[in-house]
Amino acid sequence: MSPAEEEKSLPLPERWPRASRFALSACAAAVAELVTFPLDLTKTRLQVQGEAAVHRNGAAAGQAVPYRGMLRTAAGVVQEEGLRKLWQGATPAIYRHIVYSGVRMVAYEHLRDSVLGRAEDESFPFWKAVVGGMTAGAIGQFFASPTDLVKVQMQMEGKRKLEGKPLRFRGVHHAFMKILSEGGIRGLWAGWVPNVQRAALVNMGDLTTYDSVKHFLLLNTPLADNSVTHSIASCCSGLVAAVLGTPADVVKTRIMNQPRDKQGRGLLYKSSTDCLIQTVQGEGFLSLYKGFVPTWMRM
Numbered sequence: 001m002s003p004a005e006e007e008k009s010l011p012l013p014e015r016w017p018r019a020s021r022f023a024l025s026a027c028a029a030a031v032a033e034l035v036t037f038p039l040d041l042t043k044t045r046l047q048v049q050g051e052a053a054v055h056r057n058g059a060a061a062g063q064a065v066p067y068r069g070m071l072r073t074a075a076g077v078v079q080e081e082g083l084r085k086l087w088q089g090a091t092p093a094i095y096r097h098i099v100y101s102g103v104r105m106v107a108y109e110h111l112r113d114s115v116l117g118r119a120e121d122e123s124f125p126f127w128k129a130v131v132g133g134m135t136a137g138a139i140g141q142f143f144a145s146p147t148d149l150v151k152v153q154m155q156m157e158g159k160r161k162l163e164g165k166p167l168r169f170r171g172v173h174h175a176f177m178k179i180l181s182e183g184g185i186r187g188l189w190a191g192w193v194p195n196v197q198r199a200a201l202v203n204m205g206d207l208t209t210y211d212s213v214k215h216f217l218l219l220n221t222p223l224a225d226n227s228v229t230h231s232i233a234s235c236c237s238g239l240v241a242a243v244l245g246t247p248a249d250v251v252k253t254r255i256m257n258q259p260r261d262k263q264g265r266g267l268l269y270k271s272s273t274d275c276l277i278q279t280v281q282g283e284g285f286l287s288l289y290k291g292f293v294p295t296w297m298r299m
Helices: 003-009 017-047 052-056 070-081 083-087 090-116 126-155 157-162 172-188 192-220 227-257 272-283 285-289 292-298
Strands: none
Touching: 017 070, 017 083, 017 090, 017 126, 017 227, 017 292, 052 272, 070 083, 070 157, 090 126, 090 172, 126 157, 126 172, 126 192, 126 227, 192 227, 192 272, 227 272, 227 285, 227 292, 272 285
16 A cells, blocks of 8 residues: 555544644533623623723713622523623623634644754643643634624623614625724724733643643642543633632723724724723722633533
8 A cells, every 4th residue: 555545544633633623622622611791791791890980081871780699691682682692792702712722733743843842852841831822822812802702792782782872784795894994904903912912821821821830739738630630620720720810811801892983993992002091090900800700601
């Protein structure tokens, strides 16, 4: 059998390992996104509740929506908008995962093999894994940022309707085209700075905490290397990732959701720093952790 025929006889995962890993990770991410998406929508709604800049600029015309916690927010969406609205914005969220997972995987493998390099024994040091994971996550999030922008704005359409405001989009394609026509290419990357910061912080917290907690449990408790240990380590890593990433996520959501002028410039915030300052001054430091519980639950 010739080498070409032998290669054709191999299973697809062995013939195209990177493509197979990408396809599997994208499918897994899409399923996970659909299952947990109501938490994401609830988180987004919580992050813009009581937004001081909106009230200060007189942009809260229409009926004011009372402050609610996570459960009341989710229940309110179902009662006032319908059960299906818990998945409003799920399509761009799936697009986001496909872009993010693919770019992050390719970037991480390139950083590991060509930039950071393995050790002499072919191992990959922990600190390099953290740096590579943070960098790859940030790069992946940058390329996926337009899909995140559309997702956030579509998630807020139901709230706009309750406030008596006109809906902005008819669908995902219309959302992309409208944002592009109003703000150009730059408009699609509105909020990319806190978005990238969040991705880097989440990856750092997740990678460092998971291994540290798992090793601590194996060395200092009678727990074995099983599903219980992995579950505890995952909960702890998700907690740290949520603590590190939620402030940037709140800033990202508010910048992406703010109204814009005809040139695509934000009317409430000049930059992510301006949004951070206005949020803390107007609502207090803890406002940076609005939506923390559903964020942690998703992780």
